Amino acid sequence: DSIISMRDVSKWYGNFKVLQGVSLEVGKGERVVVCGPSGSGKSTLIRCINRLEVHQEGEIVVKGLELTDNVKNIDAIRRNIGMVFQNFNLFPHLTVLENLTLGPMLTRQMKKTDAEELAMHFLRKVRIPDQARKYPLQLSGGQQQRVAIARSLCMEPEIMLFDEPTSALDPEMIKEVLDTMIELAESGMTMIVVTHEMGFARTVADSVVFMADGAIVESGPPQEFFANP
Numbered sequence: 411d412s413i414i415s416m417r418d419v420s421k422w423y424g425n426f427k428v429l430q431g432v433s434l435e436v437g438k439g440e441r442v443v444v445c446g447p448s449g450s451g452k453s454t455l456i457r458c459i460n461r462l463e464v465h466q467e468g469e470i471v472v473k474g475l476e477l478t479d480n481v482k483n484i485d486a487i488r489r490n491i492g493m494v495f496q497n498f499n500l501f502p503h504l505t506v507l508e509n510l511t512l513g514p515m516l517t518r519q520m521k522k523t524d525a526e527e528l529a530m531h532f533l534r535k536v537r538i539p540d541q542a543r544k545y546p547l548q549l550s551g552g553q554q555q556r557v558a559i560a561r562s563l564c565m566e567p568e569i570m571l572f573d574e575p576t577s578a579l580d581p582e583m584i585k586e587v588l589d590t591m592i593e594l595a596e597s598g599m600t601m602i603v604v605t606h607e608m609g610f611a612r613t614v615a616d617s618v619v620f621m622a623d624g625a626i627v628e629s630g631p632p633q634e635f636f637a638n639p
């Protein structure tokens with residue numbers, strides 16, 4: 411039973427076919443790592459799942475709802491999906507705590523005190539509760555990315571999408587973000603992760619998908635692709 415189902419999905423940017431009939435099934439609690447060369451369509455693929463990009467052919471079904479122009483379906487699907495980007499996308503003029511409480515207060519009508527309690531819960535999960543009153547730019551890149559992950563979790567999504575979450579980080583900060591993602595995976599979160607971190611793929615992924623020129627060229631469990639260390 412798939413929580414995400416993509417069937418023969420194609421997309422063009424003008425005359426350029428960026429996705430060429432991609433099919434992908436993701437089960438609840440499954441961890442899928444997407445890899446492949448730069449420009450192969452990885453980012454576009456996952457951005458189609460929460461309608462940051464619009465596909466033109468094929469179908470995408472999330473939790474039984476098809477992604478079409480139907481605004482109700484799009485809203486319902488987006489409520490179930492958290493997304494983490496390469497460049498954190500935090501609001502620089504809001505504190506860490508305010509970045510986390512904004513979504514729950516605006517879209518889930520939570521009271522400020524409840525939203526702050528929820529926010530502190532997830533800041534503890536990502537191991538930076540002591541940074542709550544700081545502004546994002548006062549934090550390291552690794553800490554900012556963990557804030558971004560915590561912010562997504564405050565919306566209590568069932569699915570988390572990661573678009574090269576460690577690519578903008580200095581090497582010494584990559585591990586702390588990957589550790590947070592490993593803990594999230596162990597908690598049973600459904601995750602699709604675009605990354606070049608093959609160690610993460612080998613140890614965390616249930617399946618690895620290789621893209622080239624807008625198509626999935628290979629997929630399977632990581633043992634099929636990576637020799638044991």
Ligand code: ADP
Nearest residue numbers: 423426428446447448449450451452453454455
């Ligand atoms: P990847 O994530 O694998 O690096 P992307 O999905 O970001 O690949 O991009 C795939 C291709 O589509 C690239 O050649 C990129 O330049 C192109 N592309 C991405 N976004 C747009 C856009 N908005 N308009 C035109 N071309 C785009």
Ligand code: ADP
Nearest residue numbers: 423448449452453454457463496497573574577
């Ligand atoms: P990434 O590698 O993280 O996907 P990119 O630098 O490829 O980032 O793209 C950054 C943004 O620019 C994305 O929103 C993408 O849609 C857009 N973009 C990428 N390539 C093109 C392009 N050739 N024309 C227009 N927009 C593009």
